[in-house]
Amino acid sequence: MVHTPVTHPDATTQQISKADKRHTLHPWADLATAPTDGDLVISEGEGYHVCDSDGKRYIDGIAGMWCVNIGYGNTEMAEAMARQAEKLVYYTPFGAMTNPLSAELARVLAGLTPGDLNRVQFTNSGSAAVDSAIRFVHFYFSALGKPEKKHIISRLESYHGSSYLTASLSGKQVDRTYFHYMDDIIHHISAPNPYRRDPGLSLEAYCQSLFDEFEAKIDELGPENIACFIAEPIMGSGGVLVPPPGYHKGMKALCEKYDILYILDEVVTGFGRLGHFFSAEPVWEITPDLITCAKGITSGYQPMGAVIISDRLFNQISGENAPDEAYFTNGYTYSGHPIACAAALKNIEIMQRDKICEHVQEVGPYFLEKLKTLEQYEIIGEVRGNHLMACVECNISGNPVAAEDKDITAARTVDAFCDQAGLIVRPYEALLILSPPLIIDKEGIDQLVAIMAASIEKATEKLRKEELLTA
Structure with missing residues (x-):
């Protein structure tokens, strides 16, 4: 059997993931699941979007890791x-x-x-x-x-x-x-x-x-x-x-x-x-x-x-x-x-x-204004941030001092629905952190917030069925 290198254009996601799981130790890896769980293989990027190895397109809500400010694919x-x-x-x-x-x-x-x-x-x-x-x-x-x-x-x-x-x-x-x-x-x-x-x-x-x-x-x-x-x-x-x-x-x-x-x-x-x-x-x-x-x-x-x-x-x-x-x-x-x-x-x-800083000064307040509308949902405690740096905090426990396990579950549930809908956010404890590429426009912001709203609605329904959220 001839092995297809993972760098070959015909390599499958399964082949890439198998090689990665066998040989790579990732930052912040969950060692309990690292040897077995599948990967999200990001293979391409353009503007404020990335694509996985199966061709699915995502809004990159985190700019890689706070860093791809001018966007992907800049020649x-x-x-x-x-x-x-x-x-x-x-x-x-x-x-x-x-x-x-x-x-x-x-x-x-x-x-x-x-x-x-x-x-x-x-x-x-x-x-x-x-x-x-x-x-x-x-x-x-x-x-x-x-x-x-x-x-x-x-x-x-x-x-x-x-x-x-x-x-x-x-x-x-x-x-x-x-x-x-x-x-x-x-x-x-x-x-x-x-x-x-x-x-x-x-x-x-x-x-x-x-x-x-x-x-x-x-x-x-x-x-x-x-x-x-x-x-x-x-x-x-x-x-x-x-x-x-x-x-x-x-x-x-x-x-x-x-x-x-x-x-x-x-x-x-x-x-x-x-x-x-x-x-x-x-x-x-x-x-x-x-x-x-x-x-x-x-x-x-x-x-x-x-x-x-x-x-x-x-x-x-x-x-x-x-x-x-x-x-x-x-x-x-x-x-x-x-x-x-x-x-x-x-x-x-x-x-x-290209006056990127001036662009951020223009769209940053719009980004936070749109995200603030998510506070209408009962599982969201607060939306906060500054320009293109934001966080949506889940709070279904009502604890004013610290997040509880059910708050963390809520954030992970929202994150999973965002991923399904083509939006990458960064979950941490009860938080959903956002830092899109600085070139994102108002249309992209509207799409990002719409996906989050729909994901929060689905998560709310799921949490209620699981009796983590009571009426």
Whole structure:
């Protein structure tokens, strides 16, 4: 019997799935079912649609993984990467070596970030960008003679990556399984989740309670021991948790008061998802000390990330101010990879030329307005988000504090009906998370919301038959 390679156009879904199940360990795989369950094999994409290996077409409601911002099948991107591959596929970035595209991309990024964030270290992913940001902060304080400033404050329900360090920084309890996590220098405070706040608290009072908790944690640890606070502008995979007004400004002020650096993790929100290349200044009115980014930097066409650092910090530990043996021994073989840089530069060019951020500013409010109509259904607790970043939370238990098993079942049931109808959403616990490609238009938004509404109606009927939902 001749085996058909899974890359062959005549390979069947069964053949592809069999090879995948036998040989691939996927991120976030359910190990109980990984050896046996079938896969959804995504084989093609165009615009804001993808197709599976059986030819079924879906609206991609999650942009791959928050990242395919300019959409699938962009020939300009493919051509830019191919041209660079022919010219220079790779050379080492270590020491004083560089390539023209890496230097140009660093210059362009410095022009897009607020304040004096002008120093860029390139990485291969968002996880590596956050890892590098923390390593820079530790190096910085040690170089200034303050090695005791090494503790990090993060937040529950946060997600900052899946390396050993960044998984320890992340605060999603459901993700903490049989791995080991650092717990000596990493500390978590509450996530800003207005939906789950005490019903008697105003937004202003709730926000103040978060400030008070942060300041209490600083007092507990001692500000002389704390290096940094890290925060996603909007907590992405933790449930699209939008902070109350003034949250980031208040947290930044406390960091400045206690000499704590502020890392804004824009891996998800960067490159247009909130209608701006970076949301720090135009949305949250802050200039952080460091910004991390990835995902949308190349719109998923190449793996890439970056940490962008304040000149103020860098200048204190470089040149005349450099400590003895001041080698910054952190980086990656593929930092500033020429093909990835070519993809990022072309991606930014396309976004600026086609006014993608302006498009998001126009359709983002429409997206949320249409999604908000889903709150009419009894199994939906809240719809929340900002521009093209949204979450539909199921709540049939009526529990105001936390999701219960029946809420999680409701979300999974809606997700299954969405999949059948040709819409990919991202289920997490009781949440249905949405982040479509930034090029989605109002027609696509109408289709997406119509599928969700029909799926919620079917799920409601099914849940009632199963007596998980009572009249």
